[in-house]
Amino acid sequence: MTADKFARKRIIGKHKDPDSVDSHEPKRLLPKHKKDSSAYKGRFITLSCVTVLAILLVGYFLYQERLKNAVNTPLNSPRIIEDDTSSSKVTPERFWGSYRPHTYFGLKTRSKNSPVVGLMWLQQFTGRMPPPIRHWCNQDDKIQGYGWVAHDGVNFGVQEINEDNFKLNTSFVKRMGGKHGGDWTAKVIVTPKVKLSKLASPTYVSLMFYMALDGQGKVDTEMVKNRVSGINGYSEELGNFKISFPKVSTKGAKYNHLVTHTTKLDKLKDVMMETIKIEAWDKARTMPYFILGGRSVPRDSGGPNYIVHQVTAQLPLEMEVIFESGSVEDRKETLSGESYDETLSQHLVEFDNKFSDLFQHRQNGYNNSMVDFAKFAMSNMIGGIGYFYGSSLVQSKYNKEPVEYWKAPLYTAVPSRPFFPRGFLWDEGFHNLLIREWDESISKDILFHWIDLLNSEGWIPREQILGVEARARVPSEFVVQQNVNANPPTFFLPLQKIITNMIKSNTDSDRKILKALYPRLKAWFHWYNSTQVGTQRSVYRWRGRDPNTNKQLNPLTLTSGLDDFPRSSHPTDDERHVDLRCWMALASGVMADIARALNADWEEYRATNQMLTDNKLLDELHWSKEGQQYSDYGYHADKVKLEQPKITLQPGQRPPQQQPDKIRVVITDPKYQFVNSFGYVSLFPFLLKIVNPTSPKLFTIMNNIKNPNMLWTDYGLRSLSRNARLYKRFNTQHDPPYWRGAIWINMNYLALSALNHYSYTTGPYQNLAKSIYIDLRNNLVNNLYRQYIKSGYIWENYDDKTGEGRGTHPFTGWSSLVVLIMAEKY
Template sequence: MSKPELRRRQRGALNPLKKENDDKDANWPYAHGRMDPYAKAIGISVLVITTSLICYFRYQQHLRDLVISPLDSPFIINENNSLPSVNPDRFWGTYRPHTYFGMKTRSKTSPVFGLMWMTQLTNRMPPPLRHWCNQGDELEGYVWKMHDGRSFGSQEIQEKSYTVETDFVKRPGGQHGGDWSARIKFVPKNPKVPVVVSSFFYAALEENNGKLEPMLTKGKLNSIQGSHEDLGDFELLFPSSDASPAESQRDSYLVTHARQLDQLTDVLTGGLKVEAWDRARTMPFFNLAGRKVPRDVPGPNFVVKQVTAQLPFTMEVVFQSDSVSDRSAPLMGDVFTSELAARTENFNEKFESTFELKKKGYKEREIAFAKAALGNMVGGIGYFYGSSLVQSKYNKEPVNYWQAPLYSAVPSRPFFPRGFLWDEGFHNLLISLWDAEISKDIIGHWMDLMNVEGWIPREQILGVEARAKVPAEFVVQRNTNANPPTFFLPLKSLIKSMIQSSTPADKAYLSALYPRLKTWFNYYNDSQAGKLPFTYRWHGRDPTLVKQLNPLTLTSGLDDYPRASHPTDDERHIDLRCWMALASGVMADIARTLGKESREYEATHRLLSDNKLLDELHWSSKGLQYSDYGLHTDKAKLEKPKPPVNLHPGQRPPQMDTDKVRVVQVEPTSGYVNALGYVSLFPFLLKIVDADSPKLNQILSDIKNPQRLWTDFGLRSLSRSSKFYGRFNTEHDPPYWRGAVWINMNYLALSALHHYSSVSGPYQSEAKSVYDSLRSNIVSNMLREFYRTGYIWENYNDKTGEGKGSHPFTGWSALVVLMMAEKY
C-alpha cells in the first residue's frame, strides 16, 4: 500500500467518539460547542490512541503483504502471450518434463496427454508401471535424441529387454495451435526372446474443466472427443496399431475420473483387472476394466487407451483440432513419416550451422551425444501454472504468492522437474544460442515473478504435479534468501543482439525488462549487503543446526561448500561479490545502450572490479587464495551425543536423539576461510582478476595442480588439501560440493581460460595450455560416461570420472555442447 493511500485511509477512519444527534441533546458534551475540559482531554487521547492503533495494524498488514505484492511495473510477458493466436508454434509442446512422454498446451488449465507402459507376463504382480520419470525405474537410459523446442522431437527410452521410441510432430493450422501426432514404437533388443508390453495413452482434464467423451465401436476405443475453453472442440484418434504377429494384440480402455492430475498413475492402477493371456489360462496379464466413473462426479475426465501386444509393435495417436478447416490429410502413417524426416533434416542443418561440430572434426558418435544434450535441455522445458508458498519475517505462517505461469527448462526430469532460478541462467546460455526467442520468453516469465521488493522465489513449485515431487521442508520460499543472479550471463549477449536488431518487439521487451532488472539488482545490493562497504553475504545460513558440520549455504547454490563454520552478520562471501560485479557491468551496458543513466552502475562495477580493493577484502596471504571471511574453525567433527552421567542406580537413561552432532575442538576465530575450490576461483571464473595480476598466476597454478583442483575429468569443486574434502556434512548427507566435478563451474572456468588466453598478459600462453587440456578432459569423460551408462549426470567423481547424483541431468551439464563448440 502506498503512503498516500495509507494516509487517505487513515483520514477516512471512523471516529468512535463522534455522535450524530439531530436534536442536539444538551447533555451530550459535544452539543453547542460545550465540553468539559477533562472529557475533552480524554476524548482526544482516545482518538489519538485509536488512530495510532489503526495505523499500526494497517502498517503491519502492509508489511505482511509486501512479500506477495507484484512489482508495480509492466509485465514483460503479456497476458495473451501464451494464446495460440499470439504464439501458435509454442502453444503445444512436451511441457510435462516429469513424464517420460507427455503433451500439453501453454494454457493455465490445459488438458494433458501422456504415455504409460508396463511389461506383461512377468513374476511381479502387478508389473511396474512407467509414467513419471523415476530413477527407481532403473532404466538403461532415456534422452531426447533431437528436439527443436517448437515442432518435433525424437526420444529413445532403454528398458533392459526393449527400446521405447517416442516421436512427435506438430503441424500448424486453425485457431488453437494446430494438430500434433505421436508415434510410439516398442522394439525388442533380442527378437528371439518374446516380450509382451502394454502401452497406455491417455487424455485427462483438471476436474470440471472441459469435457471428454470416449467413442467406442464394438467395445473398442477408437477415439476421444473433447472440448476445452482454450482449445475449442478436438479429437484424439487411435489409428490401428501395428503389431507382429497381429493376433497377439489385445485392446482395452478405461473411462473414469481423477480428482487431481498427480493421481493419474494411481487411478489407472486401480482400474486394472487380471485376465488370461493364453487359452490354458496359465499366464495372467493386466487389462483395463472399461468404464468406472464414480456417481458423485459430473462425468469422466480421464480416458485411457490400452494396447497389449508381443513386440515389436507401433502405436500412433493423432490430435486434431476442429478449428483446422484446410487439413489436407491426417498427420499419420506416411504423412507423419515424411513430416518427421523433414523436421529431422532441418534440425541437423540448424545444429551444424549453430555449433559447427562437423567443421571442428567431431565424429558422428560425438555429435549424436551433443544433439542429445541439447535435445534433452530443450525437451526439458515445461509450462507450469500456480503459486509458490512464501514467507517473510512479518508472516507467522507461509502465504500463497500470486497465481502465475512459468515457462522454464528444468535441471533434471526425474529429480528436479521444476524451475530453479540460478540453474535457469546457465540453461539459457545454451538455449539462447539455439533459439533466442525461446530464451527471451523464459527470462521474461521469470522476471515477471518479481515482487515489489525485487525478490524472485528461487525455486518454483507450481501446480499439483510439481508439488507432488518436492519434500515438504523445501516447499516454502523465504524472501530474505537470494540466489545467484545468473540471468546476467545470457543477458549479456542477448541484450546486444536485441539492440542491434532494434525491432518493435525487442524494443518493447527491453522497455519492460529494464525496470525489472533495476529492481532486481537493487534487491541484491540492499538485502545481501555485508557490514563493510562493498561486501556481500548470503542470507539463510542457520547457526543453530548442530547436526551440520558446516551450516549449509543453499542460497549460494553451492549447498555444502565450506563457509565460515559459525555464521554471523560479519561474513563476507567472495562469490556473491563477484556476481554483483558481473551484474553491475551488465546493467551499465544495458543502461548505456538504452540511453538511460548508467553512471551509478559504472561506478559500482569499477569498485567491485578493482583488484586492489578486492585483495584487501578477500585475498588471504596465508592461503594464497581468494577467500570468504567469517567466524571459522576447521577443527570440528561429528560425534554421537554422549548419554547423561550421574544417573541414579537403576534409573533408565532418557530417550535422546542419537544422530551425530558437531563437536568443536578449537574455538572459531574471525578470519579467512581458506577452503580452496570453486568459491575461491570466482574472481577468475567471472574474469575480474586483471590479466597481468600475479594472483592469476597463483590461480592457474592451483588449477593445474592434481593435489588441489586438477583431475582428468574436470576441475574438482574442493581441493584435496581442504579439511572438508570428501567429508559428510551430517551423519546422513554425503559430500555434494566437496570434491565432485560440476559442469557449470567448469564451463565458467573454460570461459575464463579462453578469455585470458586471448588478451595480452604474461600468463596468456599458460592459460591457453590449461584451457586445451581441461576442455579435452571434460568432454571426453562426459562422452565416455554417456555411452557407458546411457546418461548425462549431475556431477562426476573426481577420482574415477563416474557420473554421480541425479540422472539424466541435462540442465547445466548440457553446457558441454558449448564447450565442444567453444562458444563462451
C-alpha cells in the same frame, strides 16, 4: 499549606463573584458559559488525542498488513509477458509441446488449465505383483537410459527409452493450422532387443495412452466393437478437438480402456491402478494378464474427464495417436502413416542442418558418435522445458504461517526430469546460455517469465513448485520459500548477450521490452543490495545460514547454490562471501549497459561495477596472503569434527535403542579470519573475469588450478581441493559430500570461459591460460562422452577420482553445457 487548600485558593481567587461586596476589582463582563467552554475544550482535547491515537493505531496495523502482504504482492511495474503471450493466438508454434518433463512422455499446452496427454506402459507376464507401470520419470525404475535424441523446441521431438528387454521410440510432430495451435501426432514404436528367433519366449507389452482434463471442458469416447477408437472433446483453450487411436498392425493385439473421473492430475497412475483387473490371455498362459477396468464414471461427477486407451501385443508393436483441432478447416490430409514419417524426416534434416551450422562440432574434430552425444545433450535441454501454472508457498518474518504467492505461469527448463522436474533460479541462468544459442526467442520467453515473478520487494522465489504435479515431487520441508533467501543472479549471464542484441537491433518491439525489463531488473538488483549486503561497504553475505546448528560440520549455504562448500564455521553478520560479490559485479555491469541504452541513470551502476571490479579493494577484502587465494572471511575454526554424544545413564536406566545423531565438536576456538578452503568459491574473481590479466594473482590461480593436489583431475576441475580439511567429508552423519570434491559442469564451463578469455587478452599469462584451456576442455569432454556411452546418461556431477557419473540422472540441465564447450562458445 496543603496542596488541596492551595488548589482551592487558586480556584476561588481566579473566579471571584463579580457581584460580591468584598470584591475590590472593577466589574467586568465574563464570556458567556465560561465553565461550559472549558469543559468543551477538555473534551475536544481528549477526543483529539483519542482520534490521533486511533489514526496511529490504524496506520500501524495497515503498515503491518502491508509488510505481511509484501511477500505475495506482485511488483507494481508492467509485466514483460502479457496475458495472452503464450496463447494459441499469439504463439501458436509453441502452444503444444512436451511441457510435462516429469513424465517419460507427455504433452500439454501453454495454458492455465491445459488438458494433459501422456503414455504409460507395462510388460505383461513377468509374474510381478503389482505390475511395474512406467509413467513419471523415476530413478528407481532403473531404466538403462532414456532421453530425447532430437528436439527443436517447436515442431517435433524424438526420444529413445532403453528397457531391459525392449526399446521404446516415442516421437511427436506438430502441424500448424486453425485457431487453437493446430494438429499433432504421436507415435510409439516398441521393439525387442533380441531377435525374435533367439527369444526363449515372446515379449508382450501394454501401451496406455491417456487424456485428462484439468478442471474444465468435456471428453468422451468413440467406440467400435468395445474398442476405444477415439476421444471427442472440448476445452476453453482447444475448442472442439478429436483424438484418434487407429488399430495397430500387430496381429493378435488386444484392446482395453478406462473411462472415469478424477480431480487430481498427480494421481492419474494411482487412479488407473485401482481399476486394473486380471484376466487370462489364453488357455496356454497361466500368468496374470492385466487390463484396465472399463467405464466407471461416478454419477455425480458431471461426466468423464480421464480416458485411457490400452493396447497389448507381442513385440514389435507400433501405435499412433492423432490429435486434430476442430478449428482447422483446410486440412488436406491426416498427419498419419507416410505423411507423418515424411514430415518427421524433414524436421530431422532441418534439425541436423541447424545443429551443424550453429555448433560446427565436426569442424572441431569430433566424430559422428560424439556429435550424436552433443545432439542428445542439447535436445534434452530443449526437451526438458516445461510449462507450469500455480503459486509458490512463501513466508516472510511478518507472516506467522506460509502464504500462497499469486498464481502465475512459468515457462522454464528443468535440471533433471526424474529428480528436479521444476524451475530453479540459478540453474536457469546456466540453462539459457545453451538455449539462447539454439533459439533466442525461446530463451527470452523463459527469462521474461521468470522476471515477471518479482514481488513488490524485488524478490523471486528461488525454487518454483507450481501446480499439483510439481508439488507432488517435493518433500514438504522444502516447499516453503523464505523471502530473505537469494540465489546467484545467473540470469545476467545470458542477458549480457540478449540485451546486447536487443540494443543493436533497436527495433520498436525490442525497445518496448527493454523498457519493461529495466525497472524489473532494477528492483531485483536493489533487493540484492538491500538484503544481501554485509556490515561494511562493498561487502556481501548470503542469508539463510543457520548459526545454531550443532549437527552440521559446516553450516549449509543453500542460497549460494554451492550447498555444503566450506564457509566460516560460525555464521555471523560480519561474514564476507566472495562469490556473491562477484555475482553483483557481473549484475552491475549489465545494469549499466541497459540503463545507458535507455538513457536512464546509468552512472551509479557503472560506479558500483567499478568498485566491485577494483582489484585493489577486492584484494583488501578477500585475498588471503596465508592461503594465497581469494577467500570468504568470517568467524571460523579450522578444526571441527562430528562425534557421537556421550550418554550418561542413571542407575537402572537402559541405553537407548537408537544412538543419537552425531554432533559437531569444535576443537580450536573460532576467530575472525579467512576461510582457506581452496575450491570453486575461491575461483570466482577468475571465473567471472574480474582479475586483471596482468595481476600476479592470476598466475597463482592458474597454477593452483593445474595442481593435481588441488583442483586438477583427468576428468575436469574438482569443486574442493584435495588439501582442504573438509574434502570428501560428510556434512552430517547422514549427508554425503556434495560440493566437496565432485566435478560440476557449470563451474567447469565458467572456468573454460575464463581461460579462453585470458588466452586472448593481452597479458603475461596468455600462453599458460591457453595450455590449461586445451587440456581441461579435452579432459572434460572426453569424460562426459565416455560416461554417457558407458551408462546411457548425462549426470549431475562426476567423481574426481574415477570420472564416473554421480548424483541424479539424467541431469541434462547445466551438464548439457558440454555442447557449448565442444563448440567453444562462451
